[in-house]
Structure formats: C-alpha cells, structure tokens
Amino acid sequence: xxxxxxxxxxxxxxxxxxxxxxxxxxxxxxxxxxxxxxxxxxxxxxxxxxxxxxxxxxxxxxxxxxxxxxxxxxxxxxxxxxxxxxxxxxxxxxxxxxxxxxxxxxxxxxxxxxxxxxxxxxxxxxxxxxxxxxxxxxxxxxxxxxxxxxxxxxxxxxxxxxxxxxxxxxxxxxxxxxxxxxxxxxxxxxxxxxxxxxxxxxxxxxxxxxxxxxxxxxxxxxxxxxxxxxxxxxxxxxxxxxxxxxxxxxxxxxxxxxxxxxxxxxxxxxxxxxxxxxxxxxxxxx
Amino acid sequence: xxxxxxxxxxxxxxxxxxxxxxxxxxxxxxxxxxxxxxxxxxxxxxxxxxxxxxxxxxxxxxxxxxxxxxxxxxxxxxxxxxxxxxxxxxxxxxxxxxxxxxxxxxxxxxxxxxxxxxxxxxxxxxxxxxxxxxxxxxxxxxxxxxxxxxxxxxxxxxxxxxxxxxxxxxxxxxxxxxxxxxxxxxxxxxxxxxxxxxxxxxxxxxxxxxxxxxxxxxxxxxxxxxxxxxxxxxxxxxxxxxxxxxxxxxxxxxxxxxxxxxxxxxxxxxxxxxxxxxxxxxxxxxxxxxxxxxxxxxxxxxxxxxxxxxxxxxxxxxxxxxxxxxxxxxxxxxxxxxxxxxxxxxxxxxxxxxxxxxxxxxxxxxxxxxxxxxxxxxxxxxxxxxxxxxxxxxxxxxxx
Numbered sequence: 001x002x003x004x005x006x007x008x009x010x011x012x013x014x015x016x017x018x019x020x021x022x023x024x025x026x027x028x029x030x031x032x033x034x035x036x037x038x039x040x041x042x043x044x045x046x047x048x049x050x051x052x053x054x055x056x057x058x059x060x061x062x063x064x065x066x067x068x069x070x071x072x073x074x075x076x077x078x079x080x081x082x083x084x085x086x087x088x089x090x091x092x093x094x095x096x097x098x099x100x101x102x103x104x105x106x107x108x109x110x111x112x113x114x115x116x117x118x119x120x121x122x123x124x125x126x127x128x129x130x131x132x133x134x135x136x137x138x139x140x141x142x143x144x145x146x147x148x149x150x151x152x153x154x155x156x157x158x159x160x161x162x163x164x165x166x167x168x169x170x171x172x173x174x175x176x177x178x179x180x181x182x183x184x185x186x187x188x189x190x191x192x193x194x195x196x197x198x199x200x201x202x203x204x205x206x207x208x209x210x211x212x213x214x215x216x217x218x219x220x221x222x223x224x225x226x227x228x229x230x231x232x233x234x235x236x237x238x239x240x241x242x243x244x245x246x247x248x249x250x251x252x253x254x255x256x257x258x259x260x261x262x263x264x265x266x267x268x269x270x271x272x273x274x275x276x277x278x279x280x281x282x283x284x285x286x
Numbered sequence: 287x288x289x290x291x292x293x294x295x296x297x298x299x300x301x302x303x304x305x306x307x308x309x310x311x312x313x314x315x316x317x318x319x320x321x322x323x324x325x326x327x328x329x330x331x332x333x334x335x336x337x338x339x340x341x342x343x344x345x346x347x348x349x350x351x352x353x354x355x356x357x358x359x360x361x362x363x364x365x366x367x368x369x370x371x372x373x374x375x376x377x378x379x380x381x382x383x384x385x386x387x388x389x390x391x392x393x394x395x396x397x398x399x400x401x402x403x404x405x406x407x408x409x410x411x412x413x414x415x416x417x418x419x420x421x422x423x424x425x426x427x428x429x430x431x432x433x434x435x436x437x438x439x440x441x442x443x444x445x446x447x448x449x450x451x452x453x454x455x456x457x458x459x460x461x462x463x464x465x466x467x468x469x470x471x472x473x474x475x476x477x478x479x480x481x482x483x484x485x486x487x488x489x490x491x492x493x494x495x496x497x498x499x500x501x502x503x504x505x506x507x508x509x510x511x512x513x514x515x516x517x518x519x520x521x522x523x524x525x526x527x528x529x530x531x532x533x534x535x536x537x538x539x540x541x542x543x544x545x546x547x548x549x550x551x552x553x554x555x556x557x558x559x560x561x562x563x564x565x566x567x568x569x570x571x572x573x574x575x576x577x578x579x580x581x582x583x584x585x586x587x588x589x590x591x592x593x594x595x596x597x598x599x600x601x602x603x604x605x606x607x608x609x610x611x612x613x614x615x616x617x618x619x620x621x622x623x624x625x626x627x628x629x630x631x632x633x634x635x636x637x638x639x640x641x642x643x644x645x646x647x648x649x650x651x652x653x654x655x656x657x658x659x660x661x662x663x664x665x666x667x668x669x670x671x672x673x674x675x676x677x678x679x680x681x682x683x684x685x686x
Contacts, residue, residue: 003509004506004509007503007505007506007509010503010505011503011506014502014503052558106329106330107329110329110333114594114595114596115333115334115337115338115598116334116526116552116554116555116596116598117334117526117527117530117555117558117559118555118558118559119530119555119558119559119560120558121561122561127538127540134538134539134540136538139505205502208502208503209502209503209504209531210527210530210531210558210559212331212333212334212527213333214329214330214331214332214333214527215331215500215502217330217331217500218331218498218499218500218501219500219502221500222500249503249506250506252506253495253497253506253507253509253510254506254509254510257494261498262468262498
C-alpha cells in the first residue's frame with residue numbers, strides 16, 4: 001500500500017507539471033496545443049545534451065531547457081498561431097496548425113537527435129525506504145522540484161501583473177483588451193510560459209525515464225486526459241487532473257490486471273465526461 | 287574576360303583528365319540498378335525498429351556499390367534502397383507495399399517490423415510476386431500456404447526456451463515473471479514465453495502485468511512484478527527505449543534476480559538509461575560483440591555509423607537481410623531479379639560463409655522445424671549479457 005501511495009505522489013507531481021503548461025496555453029489562447037508533448041521532448045533532449053553529453057551541471061541544464069522551449073513556444077505564438085487565431089473563422093484551423101507543429105517538431109527531433117532512446121545519469125543516488133515502499137532519491141528530488149515550480153507558477157499567476165493579465169485573458173479576451181492590457185504580448189508570454197513548463201517537465205522526466213523523439217504524442221494524450229478531468233483552462237483543475245490520473249495509474253497497475261488499467265481509465269473518463277463535460281473544476285459553457 | 291575563359295577551359299580539361307584517371311582507378315561502375323525496398327516503422331515511438339532496417343540496408347548497399355555493385359550473371363547492378371515509413375499502421379504498410387511492388391517494380395522488400403503490418407502486406411506480396419523479410423514473429427506468415435515471407439531474425443519463441451534453459455541450468459533460476467507492453471506483438475511473445483517456461487518446469491509467478499505504450503514511469507508496474515519475488519523477470523518483446531527503464535525500476539525496487547529479453551538491445555541505450563543497474567541483463571544480439579565480429583562486420587559498423595550518425599547494436603541482428611538477398615540473387619541468376627520463383631527455388635539449397643562472424647560458420651535459410659519450410663534467415667542466436675557498459679557474448683545458438 002505504501003508503494004502505491006509513493007508511486008501515486010511521484011506520478012501526480014510530474015504529471016501536474018505536464019498538465020499545467022497545456023492548460024495555461026488553453027486558457028489564454030483557447031487552443032489545445034497538440035505539440036505540448038513534443039515541446040516536452042525537446043526539453044528532455046536539451047537536458048540530455050547539456051547535462052548528459054556536455055557534462056554541465058543539472059542546475060544549468062534545466063534552465064536551458066526552459067529557455068529553449070519557451071523560445072519555441074514564443075516563436076510559435078508570434079509567427080504562427082497569432083495570425084491563424086486572428087484570421088481563422090473556425091477553431092479547427094488552429095487545431096490543425098497545432099497538429100502540424102507537433103509533427104514538425106517530432107520529425108525535426110528524429111532527424112536531429114536520432115532514433116535512439118537517450119538517458120542521463122541520476123541527479124542524486126540512493127534509495128530511501130518509506131515504510132515498506134522504495135523511493136529513489138532521484139525521484140524524490142524530481143517531485144520536490146516539480147512541487148516548487150508548481151507553487152512558483154501559482155504565485156506568479158496569482159500575484160504578479162502579467163499573471164493577473166493572463167487570468168483576465170482567460171476569463172474574457174475582449175474585456176481584457178478594453179482594459180488596456182497588451183493582449184498580444186500577454187498571449188505570447190503565456191504560450192512561452194506554457195512551453196517552458198513543458199520543457200522543464202521534459203528536463204525532469206529525462207532523469208527518470210529518458211527521452212526519445214517519439215514520446216511526445218503519448219504525453220500529449222495524457223495531458224489532454226488530465227485537463228479534461230480537471231477542467232480545461234483551470235490551473236487548479238490541471239493539478240487535480242494530474243493527481244487523479246497519477247493515482248489511477250498507481251492503483252490500477254497494483255491492483256487491476258495490467259492491460260485493463262488504461263481501459264478502465266478511458267471508460268471512466270467517458271462516463272465522467274458524459275455526466276460533467278466541463279471537468280471537475282471547469283465552468284459549464286453557456 | 288578572355289583570361290577567365292582561358293582559365294575555365296584549362297580547368298575543364300584538367301577536371302576531365304582527373305575524372306578519367308579516377309574512373310580508371312575505380313572498379314567498373316554498375317549501370318543497371320537493383321532496387322530493394324525497406325518498409326517499416328520509421329517515425330513515432332517505435333521508429334528505431336524500421337530506421338535500423340533502413341540504415342542497415344543503406345550501409346550494406348553503400349559498401350557493395352563502392353566495389354562496383356553486385357554482379358549477377360556477369361552484369362553489375364548498382365543497389366538502390368527505397369525506404370517507406372509505414373508508421374506501424376497496416377493501411378500504410380499496404381499502400382507502401384503497393385507502391386514498392388507496382389510503381390517501383392521492386393520484388394524484394396526488407397520489413398515490416400510487427401505482426402499486424404507484416405500480415406497486411408502478405409496479400410500484396412503474393413499478388414504482385416514479391417518476397418518480403420519481416421521482423422515479425424507470427425508463424426502464419428512463414429507457414430504454408432504462405433510462401434513469400436522470410437523471417438529476418440531469431441523469433442522470441444526460438445530464443446526464449448534456450449535462454450530460460452541456460453538460466454535454469456547455470457544460474458539456478460526456478461521461478462519467472464513476465465511483463466509486456468500492451469500491444470499484440472509483445473503479448474504474443476509473452477504467451478509463447480510463458481508456455482516455454484512451463485515446459486521447462488519453471489514456476490510462472492506472474493504473467494498478466496502489462497504497461498501502455500508511452501509509459502514514462504515504470505515504477506508502478508514493476509512494483510507489482512517485483513513483489514512476486516521471482517528469480518527471473520522476462521521483458522517480453524521489450525522495445526529498446528523501454529528496456530533500461532524497466533530494468534532500472536526493478537533494481538531500484540530492490541530486485542536482485544535475473545532480467546532477460548528475447549529482443550535485441552543497444553548497449554549505449556542501456557548504459558545511459560540504466561547504468562550499472564543493467565549489469566547482468568540478458569538479451570539477444572547479432573554479430574556486433576568484439577569477440578565474435580569479423581573484419582567485414584567491423585567495416586560494416588563504421589559504415590553504419592556514417593549512414594546513421596552512430597552505431598546501434600540492434601543492427602547486429604538486422605545486418606543479414608540485404609546481404610543474403612544479394613547472395614541468393616547471385617546464385618539464382620538474373621531471372622530472379624524480376625521473378626521470385628527462381629529465388630524461392632534457390633532458398634532450399636543456398637548456403638554461404640557468414641561474412642559477419644570471425645569464425646567460419648555457414649549462413650543459410652532455416653525454419654523447417656518451425657514453419658515446415660525454409661522461410662527464415664539463419665541468423666546466429668547470439669545471447670549477450672550486459673556488463674560494465676558493454677555486451678559480452680554468453681553463447682551462440684542456432685535455429686534449424
């Protein structure tokens with residue numbers, strides 16, 4: 001039982017970081033970023049090269065991953081999504097663009113980084129015992145870093161001027177514009193921040209699970225599940241969705257025959273969405 | 287202007303002379319072209335399977351082309367590789383096979399990589415008279431009435447029993463647990479592995495633990511597997527990307543027993559992903575370990591690294607396909623290039639020296655014991671153990 005709880009906490013913390021980035025972008029742009037998993041993958045590769053190959057400290061590699069992926073997100077918003085969101089009359093256009101950017105990043109990564117799985121040495125060694133459960137020090141550190149970043153993000157969104165502008169944008173784009181907020185600048189900042197969070201998540205995950213050019217789609221799918229559970233565009237909902245999915249996996253793998261765990265998760269998700277399509281914390285659409 | 291023109295003329299003359307000298311010093315250039323298709327998954331999470339096939343074929347073709355191509359009945363053919371990514375999608379595998387066989391007129395295809403795509407290609411290959419070399423283990427592909435598929439490597443149901451017997455007899459393994467990715471190929475391999483383990487008298491502690499594709503944290507699934515306290519954990523059909531993570535998770539959960547798989551792995555991937563936790567991990571390899579590789583294999587390694595950017599130990603099991611296709615065509619004669627019936631007739635009697643092994647061993651088509659006909663490349667069953675960042679060959683077996 002202790003091991004299930006430990007596994008659930010580790011999964012929830014890392015998943016929360018993945019979900020926060022995608023929900024941030026969704027709330028500001030009303031855009032489901034299909035390339036989120038691929039941006040996360042790029043972050044993983046940045047840490048692989050900076051920390052694993054060039055031997056620089058992990059404390060340098062993680063910010064590099066955040067900055068590089070943040071710039072990718074910024075570039076996507078300014079060069080691609082801004083115009084499409086403004087000009088397109090249907091939401092599908094921006095969704096298709098997002099799918100396109102996902103395929104672009106995946107193929108560029110395959111070309112540039114190769115087909116192999118990459119991994120880095122653990123940041124710290126050793127394994128703790130929590131009751132009967134095993135908790136490797138590297139996993140504990142990743143959880144602590146993820147929790148610190150989640151708290152930092154919540155504080156940023158809650159108390160800083162750009163953070164408040166992002167929340168306003170998420171609530172009503174037109175009113176925010178009329179209030180004198182530079183909507184385009186805040187959108188670009190939000191996209192960069194969401195992408196940067198994905199990059200950090202990738203940089204943390206690479207120490208636990210490595211990275212390869214093809215991991216993006218599966219991670220994006222998990223991110224979508226989390227924000228559907230919690231409520232798309234709601235920061236607290238993303239965290240809640242991550243906790244639900246993390247513990248569902250941990251409990252499922254321990255107590256339910258293996259191949260039915262995700263089957264049950266998807267069946268549960270479908271039933272849940274039928275009853276509450278806006279997610280746990282989302283507001284129903286009028 | 288005049289000076290410039292004069293210089294240009296001189297340059298052209300000098301260039302022509304140099305080209306003539308260079309041409310005279312090289313082997314005769316092949317004018318005819320022999321196209322070989324490579325059909326497999328080359329993008330997404332399983333990209334390495336198909337890409338390794340592609341890089342192997344391209345490296346082999348480059349080595350042959352540097353020597354002037356492959357000579358069949360006195361005619362030199364330059365080898366051209368035509369790769370198609372099927373994305374592990376049966377529909378794309380069918381359209382890819384149709385393009386290769388109908389549009390490009392190709393009769394020899396390396397791939398696909400999994401049971402579903404290989405099965406989907408079968409009608410196209412049989413209708414258009416092509417032979418394909420899948421890396422999928424379904425026996426139906428190779429057993430009559432099927433006749434156009436040739437298994438390109440050792441199947442899990444061939445390697446598994448031999449590895450388990452070795453571990454039972456020499457390492458004292460008495461109980462085993464299986465874990466597999468929740469996809470058809472690994473699940474089939476697990477089923478075969480469980481049956482083999484039971485036949486050997488091993489106690490199967492657990493065999494229903496699976497994980498989804500794209501799993502990033504293997505602690506939950508391995509927690510359950512390790513809790514059964516088996517002597518051996520078999521990672522059925524495990525992809526190279528997942529193997530180090532599963533191994534590392536098992537070790538971090540305190541597992542001290544043996545870990546093995548019947549699929550090929552890459553030492554660098556294991557070293558980076560699991561480090562010393564992968565010490566003792568047993569997998570099936572090719573001819574790439576230094577103690578058994580021939581000079582030709584070492585040259586292939588270098589060429590592969592130039593094509594792909596770096597060496598991949600998975601290629602050790604996939605190096606054989608194009609080499610044996612070319613050698614069989616040489617023996618079957620020119621007619622076999624466009625008519626696979628001649629190729630099929632040659633399969634039964636074909637044998638050559640294995641060019642990738644230092645030791646003098648034959649390379650032939652095998653599989654009669656499993657498929658009732660020779661529809662498998664006789665790749666040596668090289669069983670490796672990972673130690674201190676590299677593979678060490680434990681023993682070499684063979685399939686009849």
